[in-house]
Each structure stands twice: as structure tokens, then as C-alpha cells.
Amino acid sequence: YPGHAATDDALLERRSDAYSPIQGHYYARPPRIERGWREHLVDVDGRHYLDMVNNVTLLGHGHPVIARAAEQQWRLLNTNSRFHYSAVAELSERLLETVPHGAFDTVLLVNSGTEAVDLALRLGRAFSGRADVACVEESYHGWSLAADAVSTSTSDNPRANETRPPWVHVLDAPNAYRGRHRGDGAGTAYAHDAVIRIAEWAAAGTPVGTFIAEPRNGNAGGIAVPAGYLGPVYDAVRAGGGVVVSDEVQVGYGRQGSVFWGFEEHGVVPDIVTIAKGMGNGHPLGAVITRTEVIDALADQGAIFSSAGGSTLSSRIGVTVLDVLRDEDLQGNALRVGERLRHELERLADRHRLIGAVHGRGLYLGVELVRDRETLEPASEETRLLCDRLLELGVIVQPTGDRGNVLKVKPPLCLSSGSADFFVTTLERALDEVG
Numbered sequence: 001y002p003g004h005a006a007t008d009d010a011l012l013e014r015r016s017d018a019y020s021p022i023q024g025h026y027y028a029r030p031p032r033i034e035r036g037w038r039e040h041l042v043d044v045d046g047r048h049y050l051d052m053v054n055n056v057t058l059l060g061h062g063h064p065v066i067a068r069a070a071e072q073q074w075r076l077l078n079t080n081s082r083f084h085y086s087a088v089a090e091l092s093e094r095l096l097e098t099v100p101h102g103a104f105d106t107v108l109l110v111n112s113g114t115e116a117v118d119l120a121l122r123l124g125r126a127f128s129g130r131a132d133v134a135c136v137e138e139s140y141h142g143w144s145l146a147a148d149a150v151s152t153s154t155s156d157n158p159r160a161n162e163t164r165p166p167w168v169h170v171l172d173a174p175n176a177y178r179g180r181h182r183g184d185g186a187g188t189a190y191a192h193d194a195v196i197r198i199a200e201w202a203a204a205g206t207p208v209g210t211f212i213a214e215p216r217n218g219n220a221g222g223i224a225v226p227a228g229y230l231g232p233v234y235d236a237v238r239a240g241g242g243v244v245v246s247d248e249v250q251v252g253y254g255r256q257g258s259v260f261w262g263f264e265e266h267g268v269v270p271d272i273v274t275i276a277k278g279m280g281n282g283h284p285l286g287a288v289i290t291r292t293e294v295i296d297a298l299a300d301q302g303a304i305f306s307s308a309g310g311s312t313l314s315s316r317i318g319v320t321v322l323d324v325l326r327d328e329d330l331q332g333n334a335l336r337v338g339e340r341l342r343h344e345l346e347r348l349a350d351r352h353r354l355i356g357a358v359h360g361r362g363l364y365l366g367v368e369l370v371r372d373r374e375t376l377e378p379a380s381e382e383t384r385l386l387c388d389r390l391l392e393l394g395v396i397v398q399p400t401g402d403r404g405n406v407l408k409v410k411p412p413l414c415l416s417s418g419s420a421d422f423f424v425t426t427l428e429r430a431l432d433e434v435g
């Protein structure tokens, strides 16, 4: 069938020989994709795929405005942020315009989400004067020593929960669908448990200096952090002298449609925001947004300098991404198309019992597949088969979560309603065959 016919086996073999397989690839026999346009990918045989996976390409593939801005900037100048040029100031100001006024006043630019998280943890440690960090189960925050230490997802590391360093403390995943507390009131119940744990860690001489969590559990499939959870947890950490980080790398930057930042949904304001992925539309770009006093705490421990972070090129691309996001009203599109998609997926759930829940908001959705709606037995094998079949039918989507039973739906924000409908129709066809 077409996707497989396009596979360039020899190239794949060269890749496996020369590039470490520890960083794997989608699909056992992936199509060879060399072009993209908006939410579409095109393989070397000219076959088109609907890309429901690329949240990094926030604006869409091959965006001409980004390509032009990048080319112009390359021709003019690309240097590091120790030089004086307009783009670094412009991007920092534009980022500060997106966060609550008065709560944040400064930005640091880096190259990735991992770097942003690593820096946030360093800042949290310096500002609170405490090494201990609390995070939640089933999360992913990056691959550096510190970011990996707070990454608890067993889909990335099957031994994650047995191998955390002693300064990392793990709270239950506040999952109101399949966790210990379910339904209405779950947020308050999880918060109650978390506040007790935080007090216990303090009593044991390991008070939490930094709390890091996503405002919506991205890695688990866009599963909501239930209302009433983050507020009390933030309060408890701060009351004990700690700071709180909202990791917005996955779910922030307008993707949820109704809000630009995920924390807004919870009526809370963190001390530190981390962001990357979509802010460069695929160009390596990340940021930490915080208060000057937090950064000042690190000042007597050395400077922070990244050779490419905040470079002329990266900053120019960052500004242009924000321009396009605004000019094309892509957050609005995420809201409109995302709601339509969610609605259609929920209707599909009425017809297909394999769909246990449709999680998420805007264009960050998770379709959780279960064998039994009472026991919630994960349909992990079926999810894998569905993804393989969807590839054959021209849709790229991947399983996520610790049980591998959630279809993670996070396409470029320019997704058209026609493409959303195509996704639902194709998923229905695949479910008829697999489920």
C-alpha cells in the first residue's frame, strides 16, 4: 500500500547504522517524508498525509512568512545576544505582553524545552534556597539531567518511578478519569492529598523548593488537571518558601484555544513559565518567563549565557511566529476547529465503545481507548494497530500515555475544518476495522 511503497529501506538502514536508534522513529516502516505544507505532509512518492502530531510546527509546515523572515535575517546578521539588536528586545517584550501584567517582568531565551525546564529548576533552587523538587506522575519535562529527574512518565522510561534521585518527590497524577479520585471534586481531593504530602516532606527535612507541573497533562494525552488542584498546591508550596513552575512547552501558546497559557484556565499565576516547541515553529527556541528577583537569586552563582539562545535569527523567528499567530487568528482557529473536532469525536464515542473518553481542549486532544468502560482496561494493542491503519489511510497520529492507549491529537493550529472532518471519518473507518 502507498505509505509502505514510499519507504526508502536503504535510507532507513543508513539511518539506523549512523544515527543512534535510542532516538527512535515513528512506525516500524515509516514513509519517507521530505515536504510539508500547512497541516499536510508529503512523501517522496507524492502521497499526502494529514499531520495530527506536529505541535512543534504551530503555524503549519512550510510557512512562507517564517521562511522569508528567516532568510532575510540570515542575510543580514545572526549573532549571539551579547550583541545589541532589536529582535531580542522585541521578542522579550512581546512575550511579557502575553502574561499577567505585574506578575512577570523578565525573560531568558534558550534553545529548547529541556533547557527552559533545566533553567527553571536552577532558578527555583537558587531563589528558594532548597534543592528539593515536587513533580507529578506521568509527566515529561525533558532529557537533561535535571529535566529528566522530574520526568516521571513510564512511556519514556519504564523504570521512571523507581529511579528518581532523592531530591525529587512525586505526587499522584491528578487524573479525574482513571486515577484514585474521579469525577467532580477530584481536583480538591487530589489537592488535599498533595498538601499533606508537601507538609510531610517539609517535616522530614526536605521542604519543596520548586514545584513543576503542566497545567494540562500533555504527555498523558491532554488530560485535564482537575479544577481546584493547582491553586491549593501552589499555595502550599509558596507557604513553605518554594516557587512554582508552569511547564507550558506542550499545551501553552494558544493551542488550547480558549486561553493563551494553560495556567489561565486554573485562575493561578506561577512564578516561572517555561515554553519552547511552537514558539519557533520548529526552529529551536525556548524561553523562561519570570520575575527579576527570581533571576537575581542566581546572579551570585554565575552568569546565564546561551550562544544561540536569543540569537538574532531565533529572536526574529520568535517575533514573526507571534505575528503570524495574531494575523491568522490561529488561537481562534484552535478554539473553533478544536471544539468542532472534539464534538465530532464525542459523537464517534457514542458509536464506538472502544473510545472511553475524549480529553483535551482546542487543538490539544486525547482520544483514550479502553476495552471496557467500567474497568477502563487500556486498549493499548488496539491503539497501536489503529495508528498503523491510520497511516495506511493517510493520517499521522501517535499513541501516548503510560499505557499507550491515548491517541494524541495535536496538529498545527492552521488545521482546517475539512481536515478535522477527514480525521474523524478516517478514524471511524479504522475503528470499524480494528475495534
Ligand code: PMP
Pocket: 111, 112, 113, 114, 115, 117, 140, 141, 142, 143, 214, 218, 219, 247, 248, 249, 250, 276, 277
Ligand atoms: N516539557 C514538556 C511538557 C514537554 O512536552 C517537552 C517535550 N516533549 C519538554 C519539556 C522538552 O522540550 P524539548 O523537546 O524542546 O527539549
